Amino acid sequence: MRTLDLVNTQRELIPVTARGEATRQKLLTAAEVEIGGNGFHTASVSSITGRADVGQGTFYLYFHSKEEIFLSLVKDIGRRLRKHMAMAIEGAENRMVAERRGLEAFFEFAQAHPGLYRIVQESQFVDETVFRNYYERLATGYAADLADAGTRGELSPGDPVARAWSIMGIGHFIGMRWCLWRGERPGPALVDAVMDFISHGIAPRDAGLPASFER
Numbered sequence: 001m002r003t004l005d006l007v008n009t010q011r012e013l014i015p016v017t018a019r020g021e022a023t024r025q026k027l028l029t030a031a032e033v034e035i036g037g038n039g040f041h042t043a044s045v046s047s048i049t050g051r052a053d054v055g056q057g058t059f060y061l062y063f064h065s066k067e068e069i070f071l072s073l074v075k076d077i078g079r080r081l082r083k084h085m086a087m088a089i090e091g092a093e094n095r096m097v098a099e100r101r102g103l104e105a106f107f108e109f110a111q112a113h114p115g116l117y118r119i120v121q122e123s124q125f126v127d128e129t130v131f132r133n134y135y136e137r138l139a140t141g142y143a144a145d146l147a148d149a150g151t152r153g154e155l156s157p158g159d160p161v162a163r164a165w166s167i168m169g170i171g172h173f174i175g176m177r178w179c180l181w182r183g184e185r186p187g188p189a190l191v192d193a194v195m196d197f198i199s200h201g202i203a204p205r206d207a208g209l210p211a212s213f214e215r
Contacts, residue, residue, distance in 0.1 A: 036115010
Protein backbone atom coordinates (compact mmCIF):
# COMPACT_ATOMS: atom_id res chain seq x y z
CA MET A 1 0.00 0.00 0.00
CA ARG A 2 1.25 3.52 -0.77
CA THR A 3 1.35 4.79 2.81
CA LEU A 4 2.14 8.29 1.58
CA ASP A 5 -1.19 8.40 -0.27
CA LEU A 6 -3.52 6.63 2.17
CA VAL A 7 -4.40 6.22 5.81
CA ASN A 8 -5.98 2.85 6.67
CA THR A 9 -8.75 3.21 9.27
CA GLN A 10 -11.02 0.50 10.60
CA ARG A 11 -13.81 1.48 8.22
CA GLU A 12 -12.19 2.92 5.10
CA LEU A 13 -9.03 3.93 3.30
CA ILE A 14 -8.67 7.69 3.41
CA PRO A 15 -6.41 9.49 0.91
CA VAL A 16 -4.08 12.03 2.48
CA THR A 17 -2.54 13.42 -0.71
CA ALA A 18 -4.00 15.23 -3.70
CA ARG A 19 -2.90 12.33 -5.90
CA GLY A 20 -4.66 9.79 -3.73
CA GLU A 21 -7.85 11.83 -3.53
CA ALA A 22 -7.87 12.34 -7.31
CA THR A 23 -7.69 8.58 -7.86
CA ARG A 24 -10.42 7.94 -5.31
CA GLN A 25 -12.68 10.52 -6.94
CA LYS A 26 -12.00 8.99 -10.35
CA LEU A 27 -13.22 5.65 -9.04
CA LEU A 28 -16.30 7.23 -7.43
CA THR A 29 -17.18 9.01 -10.68
CA ALA A 30 -16.90 5.73 -12.59
CA ALA A 31 -19.00 3.97 -9.95
CA GLU A 32 -21.68 6.66 -10.23
CA VAL A 33 -21.99 6.13 -13.98
CA GLU A 34 -21.76 2.34 -13.80
CA ILE A 35 -24.09 1.75 -10.84
CA GLY A 36 -26.40 4.58 -11.77
CA GLY A 37 -26.80 3.16 -15.26
CA ASN A 38 -26.77 -0.58 -14.64
CA GLY A 39 -27.67 -1.02 -10.97
CA PHE A 40 -25.66 -2.19 -7.99
CA HIS A 41 -26.05 -5.92 -8.60
CA THR A 42 -25.10 -5.76 -12.28
CA ALA A 43 -22.09 -3.52 -11.73
CA SER A 44 -18.79 -5.12 -10.76
CA VAL A 45 -15.40 -4.02 -9.55
CA SER A 46 -13.98 -4.80 -12.99
CA SER A 47 -16.66 -2.73 -14.76
CA ILE A 48 -15.95 0.20 -12.44
CA THR A 49 -12.17 0.01 -12.84
CA GLY A 50 -12.54 -0.44 -16.59
CA ARG A 51 -14.63 2.70 -16.84
CA ALA A 52 -12.17 4.58 -14.60
CA ASP A 53 -9.17 3.19 -16.55
CA VAL A 54 -7.68 2.09 -13.23
CA GLY A 55 -6.27 -1.34 -12.39
CA GLN A 56 -8.18 -3.60 -10.01
CA GLY A 57 -5.17 -3.66 -7.71
CA THR A 58 -5.43 0.11 -7.41
CA PHE A 59 -9.14 -0.18 -6.63
CA TYR A 60 -8.40 -2.23 -3.53
CA LEU A 61 -6.01 0.40 -2.28
CA TYR A 62 -9.02 2.68 -1.85
CA PHE A 63 -12.01 0.39 -1.28
CA HIS A 64 -12.33 -3.05 0.25
CA SER A 65 -15.28 -4.16 -1.91
CA LYS A 66 -18.00 -3.16 -4.35
CA GLU A 67 -20.30 -2.62 -1.38
CA GLU A 68 -17.89 -0.17 0.19
CA ILE A 69 -17.45 1.97 -2.91
CA PHE A 70 -21.22 1.97 -3.37
CA LEU A 71 -21.92 3.19 0.15
CA SER A 72 -19.07 5.72 -0.12
CA LEU A 73 -20.70 6.92 -3.34
CA VAL A 74 -24.05 7.49 -1.61
CA LYS A 75 -22.33 9.55 1.09
CA ASP A 76 -20.29 11.46 -1.50
CA ILE A 77 -23.37 12.30 -3.57
CA GLY A 78 -25.13 13.53 -0.45
CA ARG A 79 -22.20 15.79 0.44
CA ARG A 80 -22.01 17.19 -3.09
CA LEU A 81 -25.76 17.80 -3.25
CA ARG A 82 -25.80 19.63 0.09
CA LYS A 83 -22.83 21.74 -0.97
CA HIS A 84 -24.39 22.52 -4.35
CA MET A 85 -27.63 23.69 -2.78
CA ALA A 86 -25.87 25.65 -0.03
CA MET A 87 -23.84 27.54 -2.61
CA ALA A 88 -26.99 28.26 -4.63
CA ILE A 89 -28.85 29.88 -1.73
CA GLU A 90 -25.88 31.77 -0.34
CA GLY A 91 -26.61 35.49 -0.20
CA ALA A 92 -30.37 35.13 -0.82
CA GLU A 93 -32.18 38.22 0.45
CA ASN A 94 -34.93 36.22 2.17
CA ARG A 95 -36.08 32.65 2.78
CA MET A 96 -38.53 32.44 -0.10
CA VAL A 97 -35.81 33.46 -2.55
CA ALA A 98 -33.59 30.83 -0.93
CA GLU A 99 -36.37 28.24 -1.33
CA ARG A 100 -36.61 28.87 -5.06
CA ARG A 101 -32.86 28.86 -5.55
CA GLY A 102 -32.56 25.63 -3.55
CA LEU A 103 -35.29 23.96 -5.56
CA GLU A 104 -33.71 24.98 -8.85
CA ALA A 105 -30.30 23.83 -7.60
CA PHE A 106 -31.72 20.40 -6.77
CA PHE A 107 -33.21 20.06 -10.24
CA GLU A 108 -29.90 21.13 -11.76
CA PHE A 109 -28.04 18.52 -9.72
CA ALA A 110 -30.59 15.79 -10.49
CA GLN A 111 -30.33 16.47 -14.23
CA ALA A 112 -26.53 16.44 -14.10
CA HIS A 113 -26.52 13.18 -12.14
CA PRO A 114 -29.11 10.91 -13.80
CA GLY A 115 -28.07 7.95 -11.63
CA LEU A 116 -28.93 9.83 -8.43
CA TYR A 117 -32.33 8.28 -7.82
CA ARG A 118 -31.30 4.70 -8.59
CA ILE A 119 -28.14 4.91 -6.51
CA VAL A 120 -29.85 6.33 -3.43
CA GLN A 121 -32.88 4.05 -3.63
CA GLU A 122 -30.81 0.90 -4.08
CA SER A 123 -28.71 1.79 -1.03
CA GLN A 124 -31.61 0.91 1.28
CA PHE A 125 -31.15 -2.74 0.31
CA VAL A 126 -27.39 -2.67 0.91
CA ASP A 127 -27.19 -0.60 4.12
CA GLU A 128 -30.40 0.96 5.41
CA THR A 129 -28.49 3.21 7.82
CA VAL A 130 -26.60 4.87 4.96
CA PHE A 131 -29.87 5.24 3.03
CA ARG A 132 -31.62 6.90 5.98
CA ASN A 133 -28.65 9.12 6.78
CA TYR A 134 -28.68 10.47 3.22
CA TYR A 135 -32.14 11.94 3.74
CA GLU A 136 -31.82 12.72 7.44
CA ARG A 137 -28.71 14.85 6.92
CA LEU A 138 -30.51 16.79 4.20
CA ALA A 139 -33.56 17.26 6.41
CA THR A 140 -31.64 18.21 9.56
CA GLY A 141 -29.80 21.08 7.93
CA TYR A 142 -32.88 22.17 6.03
CA ALA A 143 -35.07 22.21 9.14
CA ALA A 144 -32.47 24.27 10.97
CA ASP A 145 -32.46 26.84 8.15
CA LEU A 146 -36.27 27.01 8.19
CA ALA A 147 -36.28 27.46 11.96
CA ASP A 148 -33.78 30.31 11.68
CA ALA A 149 -35.88 31.95 8.98
CA GLY A 150 -38.91 31.64 11.23
CA THR A 151 -37.17 33.48 14.05
CA ARG A 152 -36.36 36.28 11.60
CA GLY A 153 -40.03 36.58 10.68
CA GLU A 154 -39.49 35.37 7.11
CA LEU A 155 -41.90 32.43 7.47
CA SER A 156 -45.25 31.88 9.14
CA PRO A 157 -45.22 29.86 12.38
CA GLY A 158 -44.95 26.13 11.78
CA ASP A 159 -43.00 22.96 12.49
CA PRO A 160 -39.68 23.27 10.61
CA VAL A 161 -39.07 19.52 10.63
CA ALA A 162 -42.45 18.71 9.10
CA ARG A 163 -41.93 21.46 6.55
CA ALA A 164 -38.44 20.27 5.66
CA TRP A 165 -39.55 16.70 4.94
CA SER A 166 -42.66 17.87 3.07
CA ILE A 167 -40.78 20.21 0.76
CA MET A 168 -38.05 17.63 0.21
CA GLY A 169 -40.81 15.27 -0.93
CA ILE A 170 -42.08 17.83 -3.41
CA GLY A 171 -38.61 18.34 -4.88
CA HIS A 172 -37.97 14.59 -4.95
CA PHE A 173 -41.02 13.71 -7.03
CA ILE A 174 -40.93 16.74 -9.32
CA GLY A 175 -37.28 15.90 -10.02
CA MET A 176 -38.15 12.26 -10.64
CA ARG A 177 -40.87 13.06 -13.18
CA TRP A 178 -38.99 15.72 -15.11
CA CYS A 179 -35.24 15.28 -14.55
CA LEU A 180 -35.17 11.48 -14.38
CA TRP A 181 -38.04 10.31 -16.56
CA ARG A 182 -38.02 13.12 -19.12
CA GLY A 183 -34.36 14.11 -18.97
CA GLU A 184 -35.22 17.79 -18.72
CA ARG A 185 -34.99 20.44 -16.06
CA PRO A 186 -38.30 21.94 -14.86
CA GLY A 187 -38.82 25.33 -16.50
CA PRO A 188 -39.66 28.64 -14.79
CA ALA A 189 -43.43 28.16 -15.12
CA LEU A 190 -43.30 24.82 -13.32
CA VAL A 191 -41.01 26.21 -10.63
CA ASP A 192 -43.48 29.10 -10.24
CA ALA A 193 -46.29 26.58 -9.68
CA VAL A 194 -44.27 24.66 -7.10
CA MET A 195 -43.28 27.85 -5.30
CA ASP A 196 -46.91 28.99 -5.27
CA PHE A 197 -47.83 25.71 -3.62
CA ILE A 198 -45.02 26.00 -1.07
CA SER A 199 -45.92 29.62 -0.34
CA HIS A 200 -49.71 29.31 -0.13
CA GLY A 201 -50.78 25.65 0.00
CA ILE A 202 -54.00 24.50 -1.68
CA ALA A 203 -56.69 25.76 0.69
CA PRO A 204 -58.97 28.58 -0.60
CA ARG A 205 -57.21 31.83 0.28
CA ASP A 206 -60.32 33.87 0.98
CA ALA A 207 -62.36 31.39 2.97
CA GLY A 208 -60.01 29.95 5.55
CA LEU A 209 -59.49 26.25 6.12
CA PRO A 210 -62.33 23.77 5.59
CA ALA A 211 -63.93 22.73 8.86
CA SER A 212 -62.44 19.22 8.62
CA PHE A 213 -58.95 20.75 8.78
CA GLU A 214 -59.59 23.09 11.68
CA ARG A 215 -58.38 22.17 15.15
